[in-house]
Amino acid sequence: MRENKLKRQWAAGEKTVNGWLAIPNGFSAEIMAHQGFDSLTIDMQHGVVDYQAAVSMLQAISTTDTVPMVRVPWNEPGVLQKVLDAGAYGVICPMINSRAEAEAFVSACRYPPMGSRSFGPIRATIYGGADYPKHANDEVLTLAMIETKQAMADLDAILEVEGLDGIYVGPADLAISLGVTPGFDPEDKTVVDAIQSIVDTTKRHNKIAGIHCGSTAYIKRMWSIGFDYATLLSEARMMAMKAGELLPELKERTGGAKSSTY
Amino acid sequence: MRENKLKRQWAAGEKTVNGWLAIPNGFSAEIMAHQGFDSLTIDMQHGVVDYQAAVSMLQAISTTDTVPMVRVPWNEPGVLQKVLDAGAYGVICPMINSRAEAEAFVSACRYPPMGSRSFGPIRATIYGGADYPKHANDEVLTLAMIETKQAMADLDAILEVEGLDGIYVGPADLAISLGVTPGFDPEDKTVVDAIQSIVDTTKRHNKIAGIHCGSTAYIKRMWSIGFDYATLLSEARMMAMKAGELLPELKERTGGAKSSTY
Amino acid sequence: MRENKLKRQWAAGEKTVNGWLAIPNGFSAEIMAHQGFDSLTIDMQHGVVDYQAAVSMLQAISTTDTVPMVRVPWNEPGVLQKVLDAGAYGVICPMINSRAEAEAFVSACRYPPMGSRSFGPIRATIYGGADYPKHANDEVLTLAMIETKQAMADLDAILEVEGLDGIYVGPADLAISLGVTPGFDPEDKTVVDAIQSIVDTTKRHNKIAGIHCGSTAYIKRMWSIGFDYATLLSEARMMAMKAGELLPELKERTGGAKSSTY
C-alpha cells in the first residue's frame, strides 16, 4: 500500500502544512496540489463541495504526492465510508463532543475487528495499491474535531479511543462555544488557553494535533506550542486575498473594491 | 446582513407566495426567479435535486431579490448546515413529529448559544453580507413540516421550541397519515379540519404557517383561514400542465396526448 | 433499425407536433417526453444546452417512443456527427442560405457514398439497433432552416440537394431578414407571404416542411397551409407561461408579477 506520507513525517518529528479546498472543482484542486502542501483537505462540511465533486478533486490531488484528506459534513457512516472508498488517506470529522461520538467515528473508518467499516475500497485500491485492505487501518488517518466546551470536558476519554489518530481544532466554533466572537487566529485569552490545553492533552496521549489557521505566523506559533500540523487558509480565501490586495490600488481611482468576508 | 424579505412582509401582515423547484438545474431556477414569487424553495426531498445542483440554483435565485429557501431531504445536521452555509435564507424540514425532532432541527440551524450550528457560512456571507454571522439566527427561517397525526398530537410542544419560526403543512402526507388518499388541495373533511386545526394552533403560538397548494383558488382559501404563505405547484408541474392544456387540441387529430401524473 | 416514426406518420399524411427543449437537464426532458409530442428537439443553438447535457436528454427521451431530434448550434461537421452518433433521429441545421451550405450540411449527415459522415454510431446503434449503419441514411432526418431572404432566393437549389429531407422555418429570423420586428406567430403580411411561399416551394419538391410556433391556433393554421410538422413553444416557455397565468391573481395583492419575455 502507498504509505501515508504524513505519518512518516510526523514520526520523524516534522511539522506539516495542510491546504484546504472549498471550491468544488478538479482544476482548482490540481493547481493547489502542485503548490507544495504536505496534504490537502477537501472540505465537504463548510466548503461548497459534494461527494461527486470530491472524487474529481481526489483524482486531481492524486496526480501529485500530496496526501489527500477529506473533512466530512457530519459524523455519519455513509459519507465517512464513501470518502474512504474514494481514496481519502485521512478524514477530519466535525463536532466530536464525546467518547461515544469518537467511537462511532472511528468504528466507521476501521475494518473489523477494530471497527465496522464495510468492505469495498473501489478507488482506494487504485490509489493505494492492491494491499490497501490489509494496511488501511494503519495508514488512514482519523482526526476528530475538538471545537466545543463539551468536547474539551470529555477530551481524555475521546483521546483514549483506540484507532483515533488525533484531533483537529476548529478555532471559530471553539470560540463561539466559549462565548467569544469567532475569527481566524484567535488572540482572546480564553480561546488561546483552550487551544493550549487541547494540544497539551492530545500530546500527553501521544496523538496528533492539528489546527485551522489564517496566517503563516499563527501556524508557526501553533507549531511551537505543540501542534503537528496546521491548515493555511483555503484556496478560495487565497484567491480573494490576492484580489483584495491588488484591486484597491487600481480602483481607488474608480471607487474602491468591495470587501469580502468569507 | 441582507434582510429576509419574507419576515418583513409577514410582519406587515402580507401573505406571500412561494415557488417550488424540483428540476436540478440553474437555468430553470433562474427563469422561475424572474416570475415574481416572493420566495422559491429548492426541494431536495422529493425534487430530483442534490446539494451541488442546489448550489447552482441558489446562485440563480440570487440574481434576483426572491428569497431562496431549501427543503432538506431529512432532519439531518449535515445537510441542514450545508444548505445554510450555501446561502439558503430558510429551510423547510420534513416529518417533524415531536418536540425532540423540532429541537434537533432548530439546534442544527442556530449558532450557539441558541443552537449548535457549526461556523463556516462560506456562501452565506457572500449572499447575505459580512455581518451574516451576527444576524443569521434572527433572519434565517426554520420551518417544520407538520404532516402526520403524531405531529398534530405534539404540535403545541413543537411550536414552543425556541428558534422555530413556523410550520409548513404537507397535505399529501397528512392525508395519508389520516387514512385519506393523498392529493393536491384536499377537500376531504378530515384533512380540511386537520389543516384548520394546525393553522389555528400555529397562529395561537404567534408563529408562521405555510402550506403546499395546487391552485391559486386553494391558496386564497388557505390565506383566508390563517396561513401566511403558500406554495403554488412546482416548476415541473407548471411545465407539464401547460403542455397538457395545449397538446390535446392538436393531438386529438393524431391519437391524443398521454396523461402525466407527477 | 428502429424506424423513424415521423417518416411513417408523414407518409401516412399525418401532421406532427414537435416539442422543444431549452433547459439543459435530463429530468425536464423526461417529463416532456411523457407529454405526447410526436418528436422532441433539443435546441443546442439558442437553448442553454451543450453536447454533454444533450446526451442525457437524448437518453431521457429514449425512455419513450417520442422521436429525438437536435437543433445544432451551427452548420459544422463536428457537432452534426456527434449528435447523430449520440442517437438523434433528426437534425435541424440553422441558417442554410445556399445550395452549398445545404450540401455541406447533408454531406456531414450521410454515410458515403451519399455523404462524408464518419463511421462510429456509438449510441445510435444502442438506440436504433445493430443495423443502424445500413439504414441511417434513410431514417435519419436532415432539416435545413430557411430563415433569410437569401435562403428564399436559393430555395429551389437548396431543395434539390439529394439527401435533404426537408426544411424548418424560423419565423423570428425570417422576420428580421425581411425588416420586420421578430416575434412568435407572425401576422405581418410580408412574413406570412414568405412563409406561404416557402411551404409551397418545399411541397412542390415533395419535401417535408416544418415551422416554429407559439400557439396551437398558429400550428393548426400552419398545418392547413401545407406544413407537415410544427413546434409548440418550448418547455421553458410553457413553465413561464403557466407561472405568468397564475401568479398575477395572487400577487396583485402584493405588487404583481414581473413580466417574462424569453
Added chain:
Amino acid sequence: MRENKLKRQWAAGEKTVNGWLAIPNGFSAEIMAHQGFDSLTIDMQHGVVDYQAAVSMLQAISTTDTVPMVRVPWNEPGVLQKVLDAGAYGVICPMINSRAEAEAFVSACRYPPMGSRSFGPIRATIYGGADYPKHANDEVLTLAMIETKQAMADLDAILEVEGLDGIYVGPADLAISLGVTPGFDPEDKTVVDAIQSIVDTTKRHNKIAGIHCGSTAYIKRMWSIGFDYATLLSEARMMAMKAGELLPELKERTGGAKSSTY
C-alpha cells in the same frame, strides 16, 4: 403501475442475474442495460456514485425493461426515499444487523400505514405510472444486506419484519466479520457454511435471497443452493478484466500490464 418483473420471475421459480454499476455515468449504465441482465443495481455505497449521477443512470436503465435497483450508502431515510422517488424498483440496504434496523429500513420504504415513507414519487410515477402510489408498497423491493455475525444471530427476527422482501449477502463483509480474509466467491468453509445458513433461513421465511458473486460458476452454485438472484461482478470490473486478459499478450513485449485489484 409498471409491474416489477423480478417479482414475476421469482414467483415463477426463475433465477435472475443482477448487474452492478459503480461508474457514475449514464452512458456506461445504458450500455449495461442493453446486455440482458434481469436487473441492474446502482451502487451508491461502494460505487463512485452520488444521487445526481444515480438519477441519470436510472434514466439510462429506463430505456430498457431491465429492472432498476439502487444500493444505498447507509440505512438513512433521506437517501432511501430519494432513490425510491427517483424510480428505483428495489433498494438494497447495507449492514442490517438487527430487527430494529430492518424495521427502520422497511418503514422508510413503505407508505403508511405499513411504514412512514413520505409522499412525492416525482420520477417514480413517470417511470411506473400514475397508479404508482397505490401499488408501490407491493411492487418495490426491500432487500436487507446480511453481512455480519450479528445479523446472522438476529436473522429470524429480521426476516419476520413485515414488508421486507428479502436479503442480499455481501460475502466480503461476511467473511471479515467471521475473521476470514475477504474476497469474491469464498471457498472458506466458515463462510460457505454461513452463506448456506443464511439462504436456508431466508427460504424458510419464504423470502427472497440474493448474493454478490464474481463468476458465472459461483452464481450457478449459489442458485443451486437456494438463492433466487445473484450479482455478476460490476461494469468496472468487467472492463478491467477484459483489459487484463488482452493486454499481457501484447505488452509482454514491452514489460507487461499492471495488475488491477478493485
Added chain:
Amino acid sequence: MRENKLKRQWAAGEKTVNGWLAIPNGFSAEIMAHQGFDSLTIDMQHGVVDYQAAVSMLQAISTTDTVPMVRVPWNEPGVLQKVLDAGAYGVICPMINSRAEAEAFVSACRYPPMGSRSFGPIRATIYGGADYPKHANDEVLTLAMIETKQAMADLDAILEVEGLDGIYVGPADLAISLGVTPGFDPEDKTVVDAIQSIVDTTKRHNKIAGIHCGSTAYIKRMWSIGFDYATLLSEARMMAMKAGELLPELKERTGGAKSSTY
C-alpha cells in the same frame, strides 16, 4: 435593457479593470464577482471552461453588477452566438488577423441588418431585459484580439469594421509573433513598441483598447499610454500566487514549495 456599465464608464473617461476566470466553476466565479472588478471575462479559449460551465459562471456574475464577458475559443459563429444568447455583455475574440476575420466576428454578434446574428436571446433577455433585442447591437461589446504581426499590418482595416467596439491585446501571442519569448508584462522594446502602436492606432479610430496584464503596475502604465481597460491576472493565478507567497516561509523547514508556472 440593462445598460452596459463599461460603455458608460469609458464614455466618462474612466479606466476599468477586468478580472479573468479560468476555473470552470460557478462558486469561484461568484467570489470573484464580489471583489470589485468592473468586468469579468470567462476565458473559454485558454481557460479550462466549456459552454455549460460558462453559463453557471455567467449566472454567478449576474448576482452582482459586474459586467459579464466571455473570451470565445475561436472566431466561430456557433459559439459566439451561444455565449451572447447566454447573456454575455461582451465578447473577446482571439486571433483577429484581417479585416475579413473582423467582419465575420462582428457579423456573428450583430442582429440584421448590421450583421447576421440569429434571433433567440434566451438568457440574455432574462439578464438584460425584455427590450434586449432592440438594444443589443448597441450595448454588447465586440472586442477583437490583436496579437500577431499580420493583425498589426491590417489594423486600420480591422478598426474600420462597423460594429466593432474595440480591441484586446494578447501580449504573449504578440511577443511570439514578433520572435520574442512570451511572458506577462513585456519589457522587450519590440513588444512594447508594438503595444504602443496598437493602442495609438486604436484610439485614432476612437475605439476601445484593452490589454492582458500581470500586475497593477503594468496596468497603470498601460492606462497611462492610452488603454481604456486592462485585465489583472486570473483567479487561478491569484490563488497560486498567494500560496506561492505564503508557503515557502513554512516549508523551507521541510523542503520548499514547488514552483508554479501557469
Added chain:
Amino acid sequence: MRENKLKRQWAAGEKTVNGWLAIPNGFSAEIMAHQGFDSLTIDMQHGVVDYQAAVSMLQAISTTDTVPMVRVPWNEPGVLQKVLDAGAYGVICPMINSRAEAEAFVSACRYPPMGSRSFGPIRATIYGGADYPKHANDEVLTLAMIETKQAMADLDAILEVEGLDGIYVGPADLAISLGVTPGFDPEDKTVVDAIQSIVDTTKRHNKIAGIHCGSTAYIKRMWSIGFDYATLLSEARMMAMKAGELLPELKERTGGAKSSTY
C-alpha cells in the same frame, strides 16, 4: 518538460498499445489508466465525450505515467488548442484528406514560427512542467487520420507537412470509402491492401503509423506489417464484451442475452 514517453519508445523501435476512452467519466478513465496501456486516447469524435469531461479524464490519466492523447471531433483550431492547453500529449485529427487540411491541423498545434497555436498552456504546464512552451512543438504528437481514398491519393503530400508526426488509420471509414462494409479488423483484400499501402508510404517518409484494431491478433499483425502503435478496442467495448461472454451461460436459462453492436 515531462518527456513524451511514446516518442522515446518508438525511437527505440518499440511497438506501443493505445487504449481508447468513449465513456465521459474520470473514474472509468482512471481504471483504464492503471491497466498498462502505453497511451490512452480520449475519443471526442465518436465517443460520448465533451471537452469538460475530457479534462476530468486527462486528470485521471495523469495519476499514472500513461501518455494522454485526444481524438478531436473535427479539424477545428478552437478545440485542437483547447485539448492541447488541457495537457493532451498527442492529438489525433479525423478526416485529413489533403495537404491543406494537414497543414491547417499542424499549424493549429504548433507555436510560431512553426504554426499558429495561441499561447496559454494552462494545464499543460501543470502536467508537463514550466518549460512546456519551449519544448511542446517537439514533444506533442500530431497524428492525422488517413481514412478515405482521397487521403490516400494525397498521402505523400500530407506526409511532407513539416510538424506532422504521423498518421492513424481508421479502418471503418477507409472501408466505406473503398465501397466495403465497415467493421473491425478488415480482411477484405481491397482494405488490407490499402492499409499496407498507407503504412508503407508513411514509413518511407519516416513518420509514425498507427491503426484502430479490435483484437490482439490483428494488432500483432499490424505491428508486423510496419505499424508503430495500435489501438485495442475501447473501454466501453471491453465492458460489453465481457458481459457478452459471461451472461449467455446464465441467461440461456431465462431467454438469452441481448446482442450488443456498438
